[in-house]
Structure formats: structure tokens, C-alpha cells
Amino acid sequence: MSKKTDITDLDTGELALARPRATLVEVAADKLRELILLEKLPAGAHISERDLAAALGISRTPLTRALTILEQDGLIEYSVTRRPQVANPRLDEIEQNLIVMGALEALAGELACACITDAEIEQVAEYQRQIEAGDSTLSPLESFRLDMQMHEAIVQASRNAPLIDTHLKFNARLWRARFQSSQRRSGRGQTLAEHRAIVDALTRRDAKATSEALRHHLASAVTNTKKALQEDGKAKDRNTETE
Amino acid sequence: MSKKTDITDLDTGELALARPRATLVEVAADKLRELILLEKLPAGAHISERDLAAALGISRTPLTRALTILEQDGLIEYSVTRRPQVANPRLDEIEQNLIVMGALEALAGELACACITDAEIEQVAEYQRQIEAGDSTLSPLESFRLDMQMHEAIVQASRNAPLIDTHLKFNARLWRARFQSSQRRSGRGQTLAEHRAIVDALTRRDAKATSEALRHHLASAVTNTKKALQEDGKAKDRNTETE
DNA sequence: TTTAGCATTTTGGCATTCCAAAACTCCAAT
DNA sequence: ATTGGAGTTTTGGAATGCCAAAATGCTAAA
Structure with missing residues (x-):
């Protein structure tokens, strides 16, 4: 009721270092x-x-x-x-996670449309262009990274902290599965088309369309990941793979 | 490659106690x-x-x-x-959380329609009936609890573990805010109507409608919570409330 | 009365230690 | 070769102690 310092957030003297020191x-x-x-x-x-x-x-x-x-x-x-x-999630668990992730990204896209800046849209579009241009030249890892960054940028644009945070966690959980899935070149054309649809809807700031495009894109991811991991699983069955 | 006990999940002798002992x-x-x-x-x-x-x-x-x-x-x-x-989330943070929660429950409703049993539907409907019947007799806390249970039952019916888990966390985060909001009796009629719409869509196993009804219901929650907490905030401003 | 600064106390981070339970080893009995 | 089990090792759970940093209290100067 009396003594309250409460000047917690003053400039530390050092620029850009107001966060709790790393433990x-x-x-x-x-x-x-x-x-x-x-x-x-x-x-x-x-x-x-x-x-x-x-x-x-x-x-x-x-x-x-x-x-x-x-x-x-x-x-x-x-x-x-x-x-x-x-953790070593089973295929069906990965699938369930992807479904939730789809809903999260769809929401992010919808929210983003209401507040995304031209610069942010340009950034997303730029990622998409790089992916498309480098389709045959980039390494799988580089392509994958760009893909991730594009999705990340959209989620960030939603300006919804809990959403960004939750998405981040699902992303970490699904990283390996999605990476493995991305190694398969099949379905590449469809993926690119879906990306184009997302950027297109986002550019028009069409919330409904953006949401739908992202949801559809993630639904494809479910299918592709399932295919990729099933094949992978069969390949591994031939070895004596410990689970 | 050789030694693997791997009989991890056998009956423990005790019924229903295969979980890691409580730490x-x-x-x-x-x-x-x-x-x-x-x-x-x-x-x-x-x-x-x-x-x-x-x-x-x-x-x-x-x-x-x-x-x-x-x-x-x-x-x-x-x-x-x-x-x-x-944690003492600000109103806008609560709002953002509610928005995500809306998307989660909408997804849950949609998924639930594909696999929910008659018994589960009956359970949800039963909650709804109790809420409606006890609207003027139940204590605010009891009404609130029923409301929570009804939502919980729907999410459970989605059979999606990560979704259930994530929803649980958001629920914990929002519990207090939603409880405070539920104390206000205003908007009660609308809430009941929304519940009816949810149960109705769910009974028909209409995924689209269920999803939409839940999303709409949570959107109302955003509005109501905002109203309730704003009033509450003003009331507290008169005291010397430390934050 | 306010404020600057020093001394004291409190606080969380982390390392260390002990312990019971689980995992593993190895050998004998079948 | 497989199984049973006793003995040993390894494992994570939890308590404790120490330390630097932060918070607090107190005094004196303005």
C-alpha cells in the first residue's frame, strides 16, 4: 500500500537487454x-x-x-x-497434432488479415517466391527452412501471443516429422500451388479465404506426412529398429 | 538390439493404477x-x-x-x-486467449461429430438440460461448473489428445476470468440459446454447424468477459488496488 | 519531507548429497 | 537355450547448503 518501487522496466543502459538474464x-x-x-x-x-x-x-x-x-x-x-x-510419437499422434496445428494456422491467417502490414505481406510473399524459385536448386533443408519461416511469419502477423506461443510448441513437436515428410519430392507441385493460394488470399486480406487456404494446406500436410512416414516405417521394419 | 524388457504395460495387480507413482x-x-x-x-x-x-x-x-x-x-x-x-493477465491477453480457445473448441466440435457416441451426446445434452433447468435455482458456481463440464465433454469427444491437452491448459489459464464473467447474470438468455444450438448441431452430428455454434458461443464469451472485467476493473479503480 | 546510499535480509540459481527403486549382471537350475 | 533370482549398479526424487543478486530497512544529508 505504500512502498512500491515499480520502476521495473527502465532502460538498463544496455540496449535491447531488458530480459531476465539467461539461466x-x-x-x-x-x-x-x-x-x-x-x-x-x-x-x-x-x-x-x-x-x-x-x-x-x-x-x-x-x-x-x-x-x-x-x-x-x-x-x-x-x-x-x-x-x-x-518423445517418439506414433504416426496417429503426429496426425492428431497436425490437425490441431491446422486449426491454429487457420486462425492465425484469419486474424492476420485484420492487421497485417504491407511489409509483412511482402515478407511472406518473398518467402514464397524464394521457395518457388529455388524449388530445383535449394537443398531439402533450405526449402524446408523457408517453408517454416513462411508459416512462422503468418502466425506472427496474427499478433496473438498465446496463439504464437502454442503454435511454436506444436511446431517443435512436429518438426522432425514434417522435415522427413518434406524430403519426399512428390506432391511438390501441389504444395507450391497451395502456397500461392495462401499468399494470394493474404494479399487480398481475405480472412475467410486465407483461413481456408491454410487449413487446406495443413490437411495436405497430414496426407503427405502420413504417406512419407508409412513408407519410412516400412523401410525401417526391415532393420531391427528399436522403438 | 538384444536386451529389451518391453513388457512395460502389464497389469500391475492393482486395478487402474498403471500410472507413474505420484511425485x-x-x-x-x-x-x-x-x-x-x-x-x-x-x-x-x-x-x-x-x-x-x-x-x-x-x-x-x-x-x-x-x-x-x-x-x-x-x-x-x-x-x-x-x-x-x-499470473495476472490483462484484459486484452484474456481476450486473445479466448479467441484461441474458440478455435480449439470449434475444432473439437467438428472432430467430435465424426466419432461421438450416442451416449456421449446424451451426456452433453444432460449437462445442457441441467443448466437450463437450474438456471434460477443453481448457485453461480454450480452453473459455472456445469457449463465447464459440458464444454469439457465435447472436447473429450474429439478423441484428439493434443487438442484435449491444449484445451485443458487454456481452460486453466482462463478459469478465473470466465468464472468472474459468469457471475454476471446478463446475457444469460443468449448463452442458453447458444448452448441449445450447440447441442442441436451435435445431435445431428453436423460438423460444420457444431463448429460454427461453438465458435459463435466463444465469440460471445469474449464480449461478455470483456464487459464483465471492464466493470470489475472500474470498481476496483475506486479502491487503492495494487496490481 | 525527500532522497541518496549503505548495511542487512531475503531471494532464486545451482551444486552436492543421500536414498529408495529400478535396471542390469551373472550364474545356477531346469 | 531359457528361466529365476540374488547381488550389484544405475537411476531419478528430494533435501540441503552455499552464493550472488535483488529487495528491504535504516540513517543521514539536503
Whole structure:
């Protein structure tokens, strides 16, 4: 009722550094996300807290917290006996996630139409152009990255923080599956057409159309991912792949 | 490649107890959620890890992990100096969350139509009947609870785990705001009509209509919540309310 | 009365440690 | 070759202690 400093957000003197200083937890969480996406920590791998902590040069305390965060993100799962392992979603789980992601992106597109700037539209269009132009020259990874960035840009344009945040988590969860799926060149033409439709609708700021285009695009992703992973699954069945 | 126990999921001998035994972290997280929803830990309150841990009868280690979980759920926020406090979302943040929640429930309704059983529909309809019948007799809290349960039942019927999970988190985040909003009796008739429309569409298993009805219902919630919280905000402005 | 600054207390981050439970090893019995 | 089980190792859960940074209280100068 009396003593209140409340000048929390003054200039720190340093430009652009008003965020909570990085803790080992955050560093570890970021690093882990990276290790998982790059499959340096492969799906399904069991994790030893001690070993991983040692590898990261930290103690178990912050590592455990980082794992807790990744668990919430769906990248780490705990077995019945509480041993952590890298999540290895089944095809049907990936499918369910993609469906939700579709709804999220459709909403993002719809919201974006109400407030997106010309510059932002131009940025999205630019990504689309690069994807199209580099279709036969870019590496799969580069194409994939551009694709991700394009979607990301649209979601960002929605200006809805919880939506952006939730989308980010689903994205992390689905990254590997979508990357694998993108390796297949088949269906490429359709994907490009869908991208064009999205950019077109967005340019017209047609909320309904943008939403519909994104939803349709993600529905295709469901189909393509399913196909890609089913083939992949069969290929792996020939080896003695541990799950 | 060789040694694999892999009989992880056998009957434990005890019925219905195949889940990882409860850790203090989970217990604490659940308890904290409850304390926050009941406003025993009021919005914006600063939290002392030591005090809270003592109050819960545990050490800081599991409490910190529980706080990390609640942070991911959006119920706890960390200040720039890393001091935890109960989240106190601004009106516009609540609004953004409600918008996402609308999309989630609309999707849930749509998916549900494809697989919902007669019994599940009956359950939803039963909730709706109870709400309607008890409109003038039930306590605001009881009405609210029924309302929540009805929505919950629909989302569950979607059979989409990530969707159910995500919806749950948004629900926790929005619980207090929606509860406050539900205290206002105004707009009650409209709410009931919307519920009827939802049940009606769901009964017909009309995905499009169900989705639309839910989306419309949540849009109303945005409006109502905004009204309720604005009034509430003004009322509090007269006091010397610390934020 | 307000404010600047110093001393004290409180706070969360993190490392370390102990412990019970789970996982693994290895050998004997079938 | 397979199985059963005792003994050992490894594992994550949790408590504790220390530290630097932040918050708070207090005093004195303006």
C-alpha cells in the first residue's frame, strides 16, 4: 500500500537487454531442443540425467528443470518409472497434432488479415517466391527452412501471443516429422500451388479465404506426412529398429 | 538390439493404477493450480519459494519444478529478476486467449461429430438440460461448473489428445476470468440459446454447424468477459488496488 | 519531507548429497 | 537355450547448503 518501487522496466543502459538474464535452465532447454531436432538425441532415446548434465557441463538441478519444460512441450516423455526419453510419437499422434496445428494456422491467417502490414505481406510473399524459385536448386533443408519461416511469419502477423506461443510448441513437436515428410519430392507441385493460394488470399486480406487456404494446406500436410512416414516405417521394419 | 524388457504395460495387480507413482512435483503442481483457481494465491501475488515450500511441507526442489510446469501453463510468471508470481493477465491477453480457445473448441466440435457416441451426446445434452433447468435455482458456481463440464465433454469427444491437452491448459489459464464473467447474470438468455444450438448441431452430428455454434458461443464469451472485467476493473479503480 | 546510499535480509540459481527403486549382471537350475 | 533370482549398479526424487543478486530497512544529508 505504500512502498512500491515499480520502476521495473527502465532502460538498463544496455540496449535491447531488458530480459531476465539467461539461466542455465533456459540455455539447457534451448540446447536440448536443438539436440533433439538435429537427432543428436534420437527419438526414443533414453536419457541419463547425470550423463546429459555432464555433457552440458551443468548439474542435474537445472537439467531436470529443462527436461520438465521439454516435457511440457511434448519433446520429452517420462516412462512409468520416471525415466526420461526423447518423445517418439506414433504416426496417429503426429496426425492428431497436425490437425490441431491446422486449426491454429487457420486462425492465425484469419486474424492476420485484420492487421497485417504491407511489409509483412511482402515478407511472406518473398518467402514464397524464394521457395518457388529455388524449388530445383535449394537443398531439402533450405526449402524446408523457408517453408517454416513462411508459416512462422503468418502466425506472427496474427499478433496473438498465446496463439504464437502454442503454435511454436506444436511446431517443435512436429518438426522432425514434417522435415522427413518434406524430403519426399512428390506432391511438390501441389504444395507450391497451395502456397500461392495462401499468399494470394493474404494479399487480398481475405480472412475467410486465407483461413481456408491454410487449413487446406495443413490437411495436405497430414496426407503427405502420413504417406512419407508409412513408407519410412516400412523401410525401417526391415532393420531391427528399436522403438 | 538384444536386451529389451518391453513388457512395460502389464497389469500391475492393482486395478487402474498403471500410472507413474505420484511425485511431490505433481502433487505440488496440482495443489498450486487449486490454490490459484480458488484465489488462495491471488493473481499478481509474489511467491516466496521457501515459504510456499514450507506451507506445502516439501523442499524447494520439487516446488521449483512444479512452478516451472505452472509457468508453462501460463499460471505463473517470472519477473525480470526471476521472482515468481501468480499470473495476472490483462484484459486484452484474456481476450486473445479466448479467441484461441474458440478455435480449439470449434475444432473439437467438428472432430467430435465424426466419432461421438450416442451416449456421449446424451451426456452433453444432460449437462445442457441441467443448466437450463437450474438456471434460477443453481448457485453461480454450480452453473459455472456445469457449463465447464459440458464444454469439457465435447472436447473429450474429439478423441484428439493434443487438442484435449491444449484445451485443458487454456481452460486453466482462463478459469478465473470466465468464472468472474459468469457471475454476471446478463446475457444469460443468449448463452442458453447458444448452448441449445450447440447441442442441436451435435445431435445431428453436423460438423460444420457444431463448429460454427461453438465458435459463435466463444465469440460471445469474449464480449461478455470483456464487459464483465471492464466493470470489475472500474470498481476496483475506486479502491487503492495494487496490481 | 525527500532522497541518496549503505548495511542487512531475503531471494532464486545451482551444486552436492543421500536414498529408495529400478535396471542390469551373472550364474545356477531346469 | 531359457528361466529365476540374488547381488550389484544405475537411476531419478528430494533435501540441503552455499552464493550472488535483488529487495528491504535504516540513517543521514539536503
